[in-house]
Amino acid sequence: MNPTRPTALIADDEPLLRKSLARLLNAAWPELEIVALARNGREAVEKFEQFRPDVCFLDVHMPGLSGVEAARQIGRRAQLVFVTAFDRYAVQAFEHGALDYLMKPVETARLADTVARLQERLRAPQPRADIDALLEQIASHLQKKLVAPATPPIAPPRDEPAAAPSAAPLRWIRASVGQSLRLIAVDDIDYLRSDEKYTRIAWHDDAGKPADALVRTPLKDLLAQLDANQFAQTHRSVVVNLHAIRHVTRGDNETALVHLKHRAERLPVSRSYLHLFRQM
Structure with missing residues (x-):
């Protein structure tokens, strides 16, 4: 220097x-x-x-x-x-x-x-x-x-998304983690996966350590509130944070696998959504 x-x-x-x-x-x-x-x-x-x-x-x-x-x-x-x-x-x-x-x-x-x-x-x-x-x-x-709506919102039930203005994408999700109620920043989420009536939130903490939580909101309802420029559906049961992707490898039969920055698991990309990753 x-x-x-x-x-x-x-x-x-x-x-x-x-x-x-x-x-x-x-x-x-x-x-x-x-x-x-x-x-x-x-x-x-x-x-x-x-x-x-x-x-x-x-x-x-x-x-x-x-x-x-x-x-x-x-x-x-x-x-x-x-x-x-x-x-x-x-x-x-x-x-x-x-x-x-x-x-x-x-x-x-x-x-x-x-x-x-x-x-x-x-x-x-x-x-x-x-x-x-x-x-x-x-x-x-x-x-x-x-994150602040024009008027004070009614407090949401446990394990449901925090209130957000209709014009802005969701920025936080409230979820039960152990015995505590956690406010998870959407940017810290790696992916979301449908789990019957629940949605699994896979996220990482400030140190990059992976963590998981379940919320009672269906995946399709959460997807409608997320920023479409940041989150993409890769499978009928999986939505991934594009910022969390390390790389994507193509497989057989017009499928692919998403490799994440903070987690070892690989996420499926079905044929219907492969077009989103053709340039990656």
Whole structure:
């Protein structure tokens, strides 16, 4: 690492997006040295402590530790830039000057503006706003956009999906795990499998350890509430999180098997759904 060059960290759970942003930054800011790439918020904090970059580009919504939570731990020690796919309403809180944000897909002109602001801040550091309060405000905006309905919902029964606005996909599922009631983030789910009158939720915790739970909601009802860009049906009884897929191997008779990042089991892809994976 060259001490005379500004340094940066990029954190995003999508490998292609990490590489894409790194490529765009190399073009927009050739002097910037990207010293670390992180796959999630927890890894972002670890690599920040290791490399102490000047700038952190953090995806807002990552499994386990989110970009906002990672930013809380990094605090004032770096310039923070959030990268988000959320719409304009959800990022109102960013527009205070102390923090910056980029919308996905990142546009060259918008990135150039961000780079110019970062260069100015690094040349002449100025007093920064209360980062903790600002991050709380950002988290509040995102929470309202993603999971809060317009009016307070009636509390759902045990083992049923947490309430979500009709216009937004499901983000959390309430499920019984042992003697406790667990609120499972949808992004942490690896797959869902129909189990007679129940649905098995296969997910992983912050450490990547696999876990399972049963809910009383039929698979077809859950599928209707999930983000169609993130979850796909691979079999009449199986729905998989596309972000959880390591790779897909094709089999005989126009079938395939899905291999997961966090679990050893392989999921079937029937002939009816093979077209979803022809490009993988």
